[in-house]
Every structure is written in structure tokens, then in C-alpha cells.
Amino acid sequence: MAEFFQYALSGVTMGSIYAAVAVGFNLIYGTTGILNFAQGEFVMLGGMIAVSLAAFMPLPLAVAAAMLIVALCGGALEILFFRRLRSHSALHMIVITIGLSIVVREAALHVWDESVRSLPYFTGNECSSVHLAGAALSPQVFWVLGTVGLAVLVLHTFFRYSLAGKAMRACASNYEAAMLVGINTANVRTLAFSVSAGLGALAGCVISPIGMTQYDMGTDLAIKGFAAAILGGLGNPMAGVAGGLLVGLAESYSVKFLPAAYKDATAFAILLLVLFVRPHGLFGRRQGSAVREA
Amino acid sequence: MRPRPLVPVLAAALAVVALQVAVTAAGREYYLTQTIMAAYYAVVALGLCLVMGYAGQISLGHAAFFSLGGYTSAVLTTADLTPLARSGWGGPLLRLHLLQARAGLYGGETIGANPWAAFGGALLLTFAVALLVGYPALRLKGHYLAMATLGFGLIVYRLLLGTNLTGAADGITGVPPWRLGFGLEISGDGAQRIANYYVAWGLVLFTILLLTHIVHSRAGRAFRALHGGETAANSMGINTAAYKLRAFVLSALLAAAAGSMLTHYSGGIGPSEASAMKSVRYVALVAAGGMANLWGVLVVSATLNFLSLRGCFGSYDDALFGALLIAIVSLAPEGPLQPLTAQGRRLWSRLAGHRVMTTPEGPAP
Amino acid sequence: MTPAAPLLVVDDIRHRFGGVQALDHVSFGVNRGEIKAVIGPNGAGKTTLFNVVSGLIRPQSGTVRFNGTAISGLPPYRIAGLGLSRTFQTPSLFLNMTTLENVMVGRHVRSRAGLLAAALRLPAQRREERAIHDVSLALLEEVGLAAAARRPVGALSFGQRRMVELARALATEPELLLLDEPASGLNTRETDDLATLIGRIRDRGITVLLVEHDMSLVMDIADSIVVLHFGVPIAEGTPAVIRNDRRVVSVYLGGDFADAASA
Numbered sequence: 053m054a055e056f057f058q059y060a061l062s063g064v065t066m067g068s069i070y071a072a073v074a075v076g077f078n079l080i081y082g083t084t085g086i087l088n089f090a091q092g093e094f095v096m097l098g099g100m101i102a103v104s105l106a107a108f109m110p111l112p113l114a115v116a117a118a119m120l121i122v123a124l125c126g127g128a129l130e131i132l133f134f135r136r137l138r139s140h141s142a143l144h145m146i147v148i149t150i151g152l153s154i155v156v157r158e159a160a161l162h163v164w165d166e167s168v169r170s171l172p173y174f175t176g177n178e179c180s181s182v183h184l185a186g187a188a189l190s191p192q193v194f195w196v197l198g199t200v201g202l203a204v205l206v207l208h209t210f211f212r213y214s215l216a217g218k219a220m221r222a223c224a225s226n227y228e229a230a231m232l233v234g235i236n237t238a239n240v241r242t243l244a245f246s247v248s249a250g251l252g253a254l255a256g257c258v259i260s261p262i263g264m265t266q267y268d269m270g271t272d273l274a275i276k277g278f279a280a281a282i283l284g285g286l287g288n289p290m291a292g293v294a295g296g297l298l299v300g301l302a303e304s305y306s307v308k309f310l311p312a313a314y315k316d317a318t319a320f321a322i323l324l325l326v327l328f329v330r331p332h333g334l335f336g337r338r339q340g341s342a343v344r345e346a
Numbered sequence: 347m348r349p350r351p352l353v354p355v356l357a358a359a360l361a362v363v364a365l366q367v368a369v370t371a372a373g374r375e376y377y378l379t380q381t382i383m384a385a386y387y388a389v390v391a392l393g394l395c396l397v398m399g400y401a402g403q404i405s406l407g408h409a410a411f412f413s414l415g416g417y418t419s420a421v422l423t424t425a426d427l428t429p430l431a432r433s434g435w436g437g438p439l440l441r442l443h444l445l446q447a448r449a450g451l452y453g454g455e456t457i458g459a460n461p462w463a464a465f466g467g468a469l470l471l472t473f474a475v476a477l478l479v480g481y482p483a484l485r486l487k488g489h490y491l492a493m494a495t496l497g498f499g500l501i502v503y504r505l506l507l508g509t510n511l512t513g514a515a516d517g518i519t520g521v522p523p524w525r526l527g528f529g530l531e532i533s534g535d536g537a538q539r540i541a542n543y544y545v546a547w548g549l550v551l552f553t554i555l556l557l558t559h560i561v562h563s564r565a566g567r568a569f570r571a572l573h574g575g576e577t578a579a580n581s582m583g584i585n586t587a588a589y590k591l592r593a594f595v596l597s598a599l600l601a602a603a604a605g606s607m608l609t610h611y612s613g614g615i616g617p618s619e620a621s622a623m624k625s626v627r628y629v630a631l632v633a634a635g636g637m638a639n640l641w642g643v644l645v646v647s648a649t650l651n652f653l654s655l656r657g658c659f660g661s662y663d664d665a666l667f668g669a670l671l672i673a674i675v676s677l678a679p680e681g682p683l684q685p686l687t688a689q690g691r692r693l694w695s696r697l698a699g700h701r702v703m704t705t706p707e708g709p710a711p
Numbered sequence: 712m713t714p715a716a717p718l719l720v721v722d723d724i725r726h727r728f729g730g731v732q733a734l735d736h737v738s739f740g741v742n743r744g745e746i747k748a749v750i751g752p753n754g755a756g757k758t759t760l761f762n763v764v765s766g767l768i769r770p771q772s773g774t775v776r777f778n779g780t781a782i783s784g785l786p787p788y789r790i791a792g793l794g795l796s797r798t799f800q801t802p803s804l805f806l807n808m809t810t811l812e813n814v815m816v817g818r819h820v821r822s823r824a825g826l827l828a829a830a831l832r833l834p835a836q837r838r839e840e841r842a843i844h845d846v847s848l849a850l851l852e853e854v855g856l857a858a859a860a861r862r863p864v865g866a867l868s869f870g871q872r873r874m875v876e877l878a879r880a881l882a883t884e885p886e887l888l889l890l891d892e893p894a895s896g897l898n899t900r901e902t903d904d905l906a907t908l909i910g911r912i913r914d915r916g917i918t919v920l921l922v923e924h925d926m927s928l929v930m931d932i933a934d935s936i937v938v939l940h941f942g943v944p945i946a947e948g949t950p951a952v953i954r955n956d957r958r959v960v961s962v963y964l965g966g967d968f969a970d971a972a973s974a
Contacts, residue, residue, distance in 0.1 A: 087489035133676065142488030143404055147633055148675045150406075150626055154668025162661070271622050275500060278493050313508025320497040320504070327494045328482035556830040563829030563840065564822050567808070571816045574805030581765055581799075583791035583820035583883060592826055638807065 054186030059304045061184075065193050067300020068200040069095070069263070072255035073277025074284065074292030075204060076248035082224035082287045083244040086134060086145050090153035091252060091277055092270030093160075097122050098253025099265030100160060103169045111172065115257045119250045126249025130242045153270060160267040171260040178261075192261045199258045203251055204293055211289065220244060224287065272316060276303075279323035282331070351558035354641065355551050362547045366540060377656075378543045382611060384651035385546035389553050389604040391631040391647040392640060393597030396557055398629070399638035400566065401593040402573030403484060404492045407499035408601050409624035411472055413506060415602025416609035416619060418468035420518040421511060422459035423610075431457040448522050461524035461532075461610060468606045469599055476598035477591070484590040496622060503620040517616030524610040532610040542611055549607065550648075553600060554640055561640070569593055570638075623664055630667045633674050716779070718743045718918050719795075719887055724763055724773035724783075726756075733759040734770070735942040741887065746909065746919040748929045751939035757922040758800060760939070761891050764920075765797045766790040777887065792820045796885035800892050802872040804864045810875055811860035814847040817882025850878040854908065870901045881912065888912060890921040894928050906932050930954070 073091055080088045098118050105114035133148060173180070174195045181188040211217035222230040223240050231237050256265065277292075280299045284291030299319050306318035369377050394408050430436060431445055439445045444463040447455045459467070483494040506512045513519075523533030530541050560566045571579040572586040580586050609615045618624070631650065635643030650667075653659065659666045717740030726734040733756045741747045749757050762768040764775055766787035775783040782790050796817070804813050822843055828836040851857045854874040859867060864875060873893060880888055893909070894902045902925060909932055913919055923929045929936065930950045938946040938959050946956045953959055 087493070089492075133672065136676070143398075143402075144675045146404060146489060146492045147629065147671050150629070151668045151671030151675070154623070154626065154664055155672065158662070158665035158668060272500070275493070275497055279497070282490075282493075311508060313514075314504060317501045317504035317508070320501045323497045324479075324483075324494060324501070327486060327490060327497075331486060331490060559832050560826060560829050563836065564819060564824050564843070565826045565829050567812055567816050568819060570808055570812075571805045574807045575803050577767065577787075578799065578803040578805065579816070580787040581767070581791055581797055582816050582879065583788050584816070585786075585788045596826065 057185050058187040058189075059308070060301065061187060061189055061193060063301035063304030064297055065196050065259075065300070066263070066303065067280075067297040068197055069255045069259045069273070069296070070276045070280040070299050071293040071296025072200050072203070072251055073273055074280035074296045075207065075289055076252050077277055077281040078284075078287055078289040078292050079220075079244050079248040079251075081281075082289060083220050084130075084134065084223075084241045085227075086149065087278070088245075088248070089146065089149040089274055090129075090156060090270070091248070092273035092275075093153050093156040094122055094126060094249040094252030095256035095259075095273050096160060096265060096267065096270045097125065097156065098256030099171065099260040100164050100169065100256075100267070101253070102257045103171055103260065103265060104164070106171060111174065115171075115254070118257055119253045122253035122256075123246040123250030126252075127242045127246035129249075130245035134241070134245075135238060153274070157267055157270055164267055166267065168264045168266045169260075170262075170264050171257060173261045174258070190262055192258075196258045196262075200255060203254055204290070207247070207251070208290055216240075216243060275323065276319045279319055279326065282323065282326050351555055355555050355558075358554075358644075359551055362544075362551070366543055370540070375539060378539050380652050380655035381648075382539075382542050382546040383608060383655055384648045385543075385550045386604040386608040386611070387628075387651045388550050388644055388647045390601040391628050391635070391643050392550070392553050392557060393600030394628050395632050395635065395638070395640055395643045396560070396569070397593045397597045398632050399636075399640075399643070400561060400573060401569040401590055403590055403594065404488075404629070405495045405594065405597070406492050406622070406625045406629060407479075407495035407497075407502070408597070408628045409620050409622070410499040410502035411476065411598040411601035412605035412624070413502060413615065413617075413620035414472045414475060415468040415605030416615040417506065417512055417518070417605075418471050418602075419461065419464040419606040419609050420521045420615050422464035422467055423461055423522050424518055424520055425458055426456045427459060428457045458522070461522065465524075465603075465606050468602050472598050472602035473595060476595040480591050480594040480598075484587065484594060496625070499620065499622055499625045503617060503622065506617045506620050512617075515617060517614060519614035521609055521613050521615070524607070532607055534611060534613050546607070546611070549604070550644065554644060557640055565589070565592070623667075626671075627667050630671045634670055717741055718778060719764070719920065720776040721760070721764065722774045722776065724760070724770045724775065726759060726763060726768065726770045728759075732942050734763065737773070737939070737942070737944050739937045739944060739947055741918060741920050742935075743918055744913065744916060745934040746913050746921070746932055748933035748936045749920070749922045749939060750924075750926070750929055750936060754941070755939040756942040757939055758891060759942075761797065761889055761922060765795065765889060791883060794884070794886040795889065796880040796883040796887075797889035798873070798876045798880050798891055798893060800895070802869070802876045804872055804875060804879075806863070806865045808864060809861050810856060810864045810867065811844075811847055811851060813864050813875055814850055814878045814882050815843050817850075817879040818843040818847060820883050847878075847882055850881055851875075853881075854878045855904075869896050870898065873897065873901075873905075877908070881917075885917060887918045887920060890919065890923075892922055892924060894923060894925040902928060 073095060076091050076094065077088065080086055080091075101121055102114045102118035105117050109117070129152060133152065173190070173192050176191045178190070180191060182191055182194075183189075211221055219230070219235045219240050220243065222233070222235055223237055227237065230240075276299055277296070280295035281292045283295030283298055284293070299322060302322055303315055303319045307315055310318065365381070366378070369375055390408055390412050394405060397403050397405055427445060431440060436445070440457075443460050445457050446460045447457050479495075479498050483491060483498070486494055507515055523531040523535065523538075525531045526545070530545065531538055532542060532545060561570075568579065568584045568589045571582065571584055572589055576586050605615070605619070631647040632643050634650070635646040650670075654663055654666075719741040721737055721739050724734050724737045725732075737756070737760060749760060751757055759768065763770045763783065766782065766785055766789070769784050773783070774781050777790070777793060777795055780793065782793065782795070805816065808816070822839050824833075824836040824839050848857060848860060851860055854877060856867075856871060856874055856878070859871065864872065867875065873896070877890075877893070890909070894905055897905060906928055909919060909921075921929075921933075933950055935949055936947070936953045937944055938953060938956075946953055946959045948956070
């Protein structure tokens with residue numbers, strides 16, 4: 053039982069990071085129709101920048117600054133590369149976001165080298181643990197769950213009630229109509245990239261103490277986050293949370309049945325299975341499914 | 347329009363010979379090593395060109411097919427199949443030359459698969475995997491297809507990394523030479539370098555000849571039609587799902603063949619051949635070559651891979667490919683060679699006294 | 712089956728999109744060798760009907776029979792293979808190919824060479840390619856576009872694209888040709904040419920079913936007309952009958968019809 057619980061919590065911890073990536077995917081996809089393959093790079097950048105800043109400022113400030121910087125980078129990417137490309141085909145969009153993810157990753161390699169880094173534990177250290185129902189947990193787990201949970205709640209409220217949030221939802225449901233009623237769709241797109249990048253950076257910071265940060269962590273995160281987004285139904289910002297937790301749990305429990313080396317392959321296999329069987333997601337409706345996307 | 351690929355293929359063959367003569371005369375035969383490797387990678391890019399440029403489907407998993415070919419050959423030829431040889435099956439298998447003896451690591455003899463048999467096995471396995479993955483994946487479009495193929499590639503990569511049979515992170519070394527007959531063998535032996543150069547580039551030219559024939563045939567028109575408009579193609583009697591699958595499987599087989607042959611040449615293969623970055627590189631090469639432009643893809647992929655293998659880009663190797671992708675899509679989505687090749691075609695037509703004929707290249711808007 | 716049996720039978724087709732009943736109990740037949748027109752105001756369900764017949768939409772109920780075979784539910788490529796070809800409301804050509812190649816695609820169902828035969832250019836494949844080329848070029852000549860054969864199809868005018876699409880459909884050697892608003896976007900001269908061409912197509916023994924807005928064209932060339940109104944067929948008959956059908960005139964055509972009829 054304790055073991056079961058331990059697996060569940062580690063699954064939920066990683067799952068909440070995937071959820072953050074999935075929500076980021078959905079934010080950008082919903083408002084712009086772009087599937088951003090560089091989504092995982094935001095997480096990596098967040099962790100890396102925070103690690104560097106933490107050397108000469110208090111940790112909370114470093115995390116906040118990292119979020120801000122990455123959010124600005126996200127917005128800048130949209131302005132620089134996507135604003136002019138609106139009419140291009142899906143193939144072009146894919147190719148350009150992949151190109152971006154490579155360039156960001158390689159830049160990170162040159163700035164921070166290959167070594168594995170991590171932020172200090174937000175509370176306690178690597179030895180401290182909390183005992184819960186027989187399972188030993190790092191206190192950082194609660195930081196991860198709490199922070200990502202809170203961020204998702206804030207975003208949810210933002211979508212529901214704020215004007216900018218409503219504008220983003222309007223763009224997601226009908227881009228032309230949103231433009232017609234006077235929403236500045238270009239700004240909404242930039243905002244979507246910024247928010248999504250900032251959220252990724254936050255996830256990158258909170259996971260860093262236990263999950264480590266390395267320049268090449270982005271691709272795997274992007275794929276797993278995408279698997280989570282697909283599970284929830286692409287384009288639905290909040291459904292990605294459930295998808296993320298599911299992917300995390302599946303991956304965590306896979307270690308019980310398969311060699312640990314195949315852990316990552318499990319998440320990818322889930323992605324393929326879902327894409328092949330239910331491309332519109334577990335909770336999504338068939339409308340606008342993968343099979344019909346142009 | 348009757349395809350006349352023989353003329354450019356012969357011209358390219360002359361260029362291949364001229365290059366070898368020049369390199370040998372200059373006493374820099376060691377350049378041929380990277381040229382040979384670049385040739386095998388070019389075959390993968392050419393196959394992907396059929397899928398992306400002509401049939402309009404993206405694949406971010408072609409490195410996986412390359413590795414599937416390479417690893418199957420490596421595993422079958424290096425594994426110690428002595429027990430199999432001593433079993434009841436051993437007699438017939440040895441008599442059919444499907445198994446062969448080679449010098450063992452610690453003296454004596456071990457028995458492994460004949461490279462020809464391993465090559466056949468590699469193609470069969472790739473065929474099966476490509477069908478299995480392609481059938482459901484190609485029902486997806488755009489971003490979803492990209493993610494599905496990328497996910498497939500990553501699964502293969504992780505499996506190779508995590509499995510002892512495939513040497514985990516070290517990969518497989520000590521792959522024996524592949525004797526083709528007439529004294530030719532695919533191996534890294536320095537004395538065989540020039541022969542290997544011609545084998546590799548022979549494969550490239552043969553591939554481009556076949557693909558040109560296909561592009562200008564009933565099947566090729568079906569590929570291009572489903573790219574140009576899937577609904578219209580379907581209404582014209584083209585089973586679009588089946589044709590997508592055909593393009594995908596054919597290009598997977600080309601990738602596997604190249605993988606298998608390069609593995610014999612290099613004497614081994616490592617998991618990095620299956621990495622997502624490798625798959626992305628192939629996509630970058632096709633995009634840079636102008637998508638639906640076999641010769642453009644050949645020139646770009648041979649040049650860039652040669653420079654990359656010579657280490658000309660240093661630690662900016664991967665970054666270069668990333669930047670290339672962004673630059674091409676932002677600045678010249680039809681491919682940077684497009685104006686050049688159009689010019690060339692016009693010039694060629696004038697020289698040959700043909701009427702000017704332009705075929706639009708690249709993806710439909 | 713008697714020779715008099717209709718080539719195409721549309722039997723009690725119903726189809727809804729969300730809250731809209733696009734087709735409601737639609738039944739009619741198309742006889743061999745005739746030109747039949749489907750008319751009706753925008754939103755009457757004409758294009759939906761075409762999409763059902765050509766297999767792009769699977770109807771929620773009812774059947775379509777072609778040559779005695781039930782085709783509703785078959786994929787479009789199978790239906791095309793049975794000898795039913797179509798054009799689209801906006802010409803749907805392959806912009807990545809030349810004009811001639813577009814027409815050659817139409818020969819797909821009448822040829823068989825596979826990948827291997829093509830890769831190796833086996834003698835049979837070369838013969839077949841030559842035949843495909845010749846037939847397609849002859850069809851382009853018939854629609855007056857042989858000179859544009861080697862030009863990218865994207866370089867042609869709208870009217871010319873319609874003609875290429877028609878040639879492509881004819882290249883499949885259909886028994887039944889579905890034309891979705893073939894005259895829309897054409898000028899008067901082009902429309903006249905089209906009428907002549909459709910007549911010639913019928914004279915070759917190809918049955919034609921068309922959806923059209925241009926009333927004078929329909930009254931000119933159609934042997935028989937079906938009128939759809941909000942997905943419901945309200946009248947069927949010869950142009951003369953339809954012209955005098957009080958229900959058609961009052962419910963749907965109104966004043967416009969009187970103008971068109973006298974034109």
C-alpha cells in the first residue's frame with residue numbers, strides 16, 4: 053500500500069509538470085492554431101535562468117525573474133517568427149517551431165554547457181522528508197503540486213473572468229469573428245505565447261530541485277506534455293491537467309512492470325495509442341479532431 | 347510528359363567519377379570517407395522527399411527506420427548464432443549461406459548471419475514496422491501526424507538505449523564486412539574505400555532514378571494529387587490512404603537499406619542514429635532542398651552532411667540545422683534552390699532545344 | 712435489370728447537419744443518357760446531395776443505387792471506380808501539377824501500373840503511360856486547352872480551370888458525370904461553350920446530373936429537373952413542366968424565375 057502511494061505521488065508530481073506543459077500547448081494551439089514543439093524549451097529555460105540568478109539573489113526573486121524573462125522570450129518569439137507567417141501551412145509551422153526548439157536548446161548548451169543543474173530545495177534539503185501514509189516524500193513535492201495547482205487555478209480564473217482571458221477564449225472559438233468584434237488578435241496571440249512560456253518556466257523552476265535541469269530536457273517534455281494535451285483533448289486548456297496526471301501516473305507505475313530504461317517509452321506509447329484510437333482525446337468531442345484538421 | 351532522368355543521372359555519375367579522380371589526384375582520399383557516409387544519408391533524405399515533398403505527409407521518425415535497418419544488420423551479423431547452427435536448422439541455413447562463420451573475438455570461429463540475409467531481415471522488419479505505424483498514423487493530419495511520428499521515433503530510440511541486445515548506450519561494434527562479390531565488400535577497410543565510394547553513390551543514383559520514374563508515373567501523380575487536394579484525389583478514384591502508406595513504407599525501406607549498408611561500412615551503429623535530432627535533420631534537408639525537388643534534396647543533403655561530418659560546423663552543428671529550418675521557412679518556403687533550379691531548367695531547355703516547361707515545385711498553398 | 716431502369720436511383724435520403732435538415736426524404740432517378748438538373752435556392756441542399764452521391768458524405772438514412780449497386784457508404788474512390796465522376800463548385804485542381812498532369816490523374820481508375828512497374832519502367836507500364844498521355848491530351852484539346860498542357864494549372868484563369876476539371880472528370884470515362892454549378896464564375900461566352908460541351912458529352916452516351924443556378928442554361932440543356940427547397944424535393948419534370956409548376960413558381964422561383972424563363 054505504501055509502495056502504491058509512493059508511486060502515485062511520484063507520478064502525480066511529474067504529471068503536474070506535464071500538465072503545465074499541456075496547458076501551455078493548449079493555450080497557444082487554441083489561440084493561434086500552432087502546435088509549439090518548443091514548449092519543453094520554456095521549462096528548460098525557466099530552470100536554467102533561475103539556477104543562474106539564484107547565485108546572486110534570493111530564490112523567490114530568482115524564480116519570479118526567470119518566469120518573467122521566459123514569458124518575454126515567448127512573446128518575442130511570436131512577434132519575430134509567427135506574426136508574419138499567419139497564412140502558412142501546418143507543415144511550415146511545424147518545421148519552424150522545431151527549428152526554434154533546436155536553436156534554443158543549442159544556445160542553452162553554449163550558455164550553460166552539458167552539466168546537470170538544479171535549484172536548491174525550496175524548503176529543507178535533499179535529505180529532509182515528510183512521511184505520509186507510509187511513503188517518504190521530499191517536501192519539494194508539495195511545492196510542485198501546490199505551485200502548479202495554484203497557477204492552473206489562477207489561469208482558469210483569468211480565462212473565466214478577465215477581459216483578456218475572454219478575448220483569448222474568443223480567438224480560440226472563432227478567430228475571424230473575434231477579429232470582427234474588435235479584439236486585437238495579434239496581441240492576444242502574443243499574450244498566449246507569453247503566458248504559456250511563463251507557465252512552462254514556473255514548472256521548470258519548481259521541478260528543478262528534484263527533477264534536475266539540463267539543456268536537452270525539452271524534447272521529451274514537449275512530447276509528454278503533448279501526450280497529456282491530446283489525452284485531454286487538444287485546444288481545451290484545462291483538460292490537459294487531467295491528461296498530464298494520467299501520463300505521469302502511467303509512467304510511474306510502468307516501472308513496476310517494465311525495465312526502468314523503458315519508462316520514457318511508456319509515455320510515448322500512450323501518446324501513439326491515444327492518437328491512433330481517440331485522436332480527439334478522452335474527454336474531447338469528435339469535433340475538430342485530428343482526422344479533420346487541415 | 348515522359349521523364350528523362352537518364353541524362354541528369356549520367357551527368358551526376360560523371361560528376362561522381364570526376365570527384366573521385368580529383369580527390370585521388372590531390373592525394374586526399376580520406377575525404378571519400380565522409381562522402382560515402384553523406385551518400386547513405388542522402389538516400390534517407392531522398393526517400394523522405396517522396397513522403398514530404400510529393401505526397402505532402404510529414405515524418406519526424408525517419409531516423410528510426412534508418413536505425414531499424416542498421417541495428418537489424420548489426421545484431422544479426424554480430425550475434426553468436428552457433429547454437430542455431432548446431433541445431434537441426436543449422437544444416438540448411440548454412441547450405442543456403444544464410445549463416446556464415448567469422449573469426450571470433452577470442453580466436454576460433456563463431457557463426458553469425460550472412461550480411462545478405464541480415465539485409466533481407468532488416469528490410470522485412472522495417473516493412474512490417476512501417477506498415478504497423480503508418481497505417482494508423484497516416485490517418486492523422488498536420489501537427490498530429492508530426493507528433494505521432496516523432497513519438498514513434500522516440501520509442502525506438504529509448505528501446506535501443508535500454509536494451510542489452512542492441513548494446514544500450516554503446517551501440518554495436520565489430521560488424522563484419524559485407525562481401526558483395528567480384529571482390530567488392532562494404533567495409534571500412536582503407537583498400538576498399540574507392541570501391542565503397544562507388545557502391546554508395548551507385549545506390550544514390552539508382553535511388554534517384556527509381557524515384558524520378560515513380561514521380562512521373564500513375565502512382566507518382568496519385569502522390570502529388572493527394573498532396574494537392576485530398577478530397578479531389580479521392581473523388582478521382584485514388585485510394586488516398588493506401589497511397590500515403592505506400593509512399594511512407596517505400597521511404598522507410600530506403601532509409602533501412604541505407605542504414606544497413608552504412609552500418610557495414612562503419613563497422614557499427616550507435617543509438618544516436620535514432621535520435622529525434624537525426625529525424626529532424628532529414629526533415630531540414632528535404633525542406634532546404636525545396637521539398638518536391640529530388641535533385642535539390644540530393645545536392646543540399648550531400649553538401650551539408652559532408653561538411654557536418656568533416657566537423658566544419660564544430661559545436662554549432664545541430665544549431666545550424668535548426669537555424670536553417672527557421673531561415674528557409676521564414677525567407678524561402680519554396681526552398682532556397684527554387685530560383686536556381688528554375689533557371690537551370692530553362693537554360694537546359696534552351697540548350698536542348700525543348701520548349702520551356704516549368705513544373706511548380708513545393709507544397710500547394 | 713431492364714435496360715429502362717434508371718442509372719442512378721436516389722432513394723429516400725435524409726441527412727442533418729446539427730439543427731439543419733439538409734436533405735429530407737429526397738428520392739429521384741436519373742435515366743441513362745439524359746441530362747438532369749437539380750435546382751433550388753442557396754441552402755436547398757444541392758451540394759450536400761452531390762456529396763452524398765459521390766461518397767464524400769455518408770447519409771444518415773436512405774440509399775443511393777448506381778447501376779443497381781448500392782453505393783451509399785462506399786468511400787469516394789470506390790464510387791469513382793464504378794464510373795461516377797464529379798466536378799466541384801469551386802474547381803478543385805491539383806495546384807502542384809501541370810494542366811496535363813491534372814487530367815492524367817483522371818485516368819487513374821482506367822489504368823493499373825503499380826509502384827514497382829513504374830520504378831522499373833516495365834514495357835507494359837510505358838505503353839500505359841503513353842496511352843494515358845494521349846487520351847488526356849485529346850481531352851484537353853476537346854475543351855480547348857491543349858496549348859496550356861504543360862503550364863502549371865495555377866496559371867490558368869477561373870473559366871479555364873473549370874474546363875480542366877471537366878476534362879479531368881471525363882478522363883475517368885464516367886457513365887455518370889456530376890457537375891456542381893459548372894457555369895458559376897463563367898462569362899456569357901464561356902457559358903455558351905459549356906452548354907455545347909455538355910450536349911456533346913451527353914451525345915457520347917454519358918449521363919449528366921448537374922446542380923446549377925443559371926436558369927437559362929438549365930432550361931436550355933436539361934431533359935429533366937428536380938427542384939429542392941430546404942432539403943425537400945418539391946417538383947420533378949421536364950423544363951416545360953417545371954416552368955408551369957405553380958408550386959415551384961410561387962414557393963421558390965417567384966419573380967426571378969419569370970425573368971429567367973423569358974430570357
